[in-house]
Amino acid sequence: MTDAFPYSLDNKRYHTLHYHNRQRFGGRVEKAALNGGFTCPNLDGTKGTSGCAFCDGGSGAFTHALPLQEQLAAEQERIARKCGKPVPMIAYFQVHTNTYAPVEQLRALFTQALAFPGVVGLSAATRPDCLPEEVLALLAELAKKTYLTVELGLQTVHDRTAAAFGRGYAFAEFLAAYRKLQALGIRTCIHLINGLPGESLADMLKTAETVGKLRPQAVKLQLLHILSGTRYAELYRSGQITPMTREDYTDTVVRQLALLPPETVIERLTGDGEKAKLLAPLWSADKRKTLVGIDKLQAARDTWQGKDFRG
Numbered sequence: 001m002t003d004a005f006p007y008s009l010d011n012k013r014y015h016t017l018h019y020h021n022r023q024r025f026g027g028r029v030e031k032a033a034l035n036g037g038f039t040c041p042n043l044d045g046t047k048g049t050s051g052c053a054f055c056d057g058g059s060g061a062f063t064h065a066l067p068l069q070e071q072l073a074a075e076q077e078r079i080a081r082k083c084g085k086p087v088p089m090i091a092y093f094q095v096h097t098n099t100y101a102p103v104e105q106l107r108a109l110f111t112q113a114l115a116f117p118g119v120v121g122l123s124a125a126t127r128p129d130c131l132p133e134e135v136l137a138l139l140a141e142l143a144k145k146t147y148l149t150v151e152l153g154l155q156t157v158h159d160r161t162a163a164a165f166g167r168g169y170a171f172a173e174f175l176a177a178y179r180k181l182q183a184l185g186i187r188t189c190i191h192l193i194n195g196l197p198g199e200s201l202a203d204m205l206k207t208a209e210t211v212g213k214l215r216p217q218a219v220k221l222q223l224l225h226i227l228s229g230t231r232y233a234e235l236y237r238s239g240q241i242t243p244m245t246r247e248d249y250t251d252t253v254v255r256q257l258a259l260l261p262p263e264t265v266i267e268r269l270t271g272d273g274e275k276a277k278l279l280a281p282l283w284s285a286d287k288r289k290t291l292v293g294i295d296k297l298q299a300a301r302d303t304w305q306g307k308d309f310r311g
């Protein structure tokens, strides 16, 4: 690469969230992680009761959910401590399926979050089978008023893998929902997981290539974390799951980045699993080392986001 990658301010070879936020907000923005008190159709019996095999039910950090205002105030304080000053926040509804409720309940919750001082946008993590027409209409309305992102947990485009971990919907269902979101002009971030049992490097690259062709506004890449209390924890303990090595993960991500269009914002390159629950791979707890490894491998191979993208 002769010129610097255009979508980074700090010499990265991928489209950083830092760059995106600078362009969009003129400075630093942080996510306030919130629990809206939702459940999930994969847990409440609608689609299943045992959830995805890697799911720990959201995060232990949110077990005792406070009223929304108190959560926002606590997150505002945490963010100010981390950044050394108050920073604008995106209200990020993160736990379980954050559009899985009657539309008027969603409207009240999202409106309350957006009214909180310092909140400049909204993000909701959800599933494609939890976006009925009335919810899409609400999201389209909000997207006109604020910076809205819908985060869709796809994990893989391969239905056989998804059936094995119990996702509860097919790739075709994801595609239909994704297209509706795009048609409504709703910024969409697709979540992917590398290292799912039974997936080869070719499978993971196929997922990145397929998702890249959809030209999503954002992608989060994540490593499979085996967390205590999940179904994968049992399989791991009985030796039926082998977690990815750091080398394999780094190699996979570098190849995937080359397959994604440069305009897609990379909102995450490795996971933020709860350390107290992490059984494997333990190397993933050193997030910085993983990120540095990705930078170095991209440079060594002289590759960058979009290098192998064929729209």
Ligand code: SF4
Pocket: 040, 041, 042, 043, 050, 051, 052, 055, 056, 057, 058, 095, 096, 097, 127, 153, 167
């Ligand atoms: S869809 Fe999300 S919240 Fe529901 S079981 Fe799967 S990972 Fe857990």
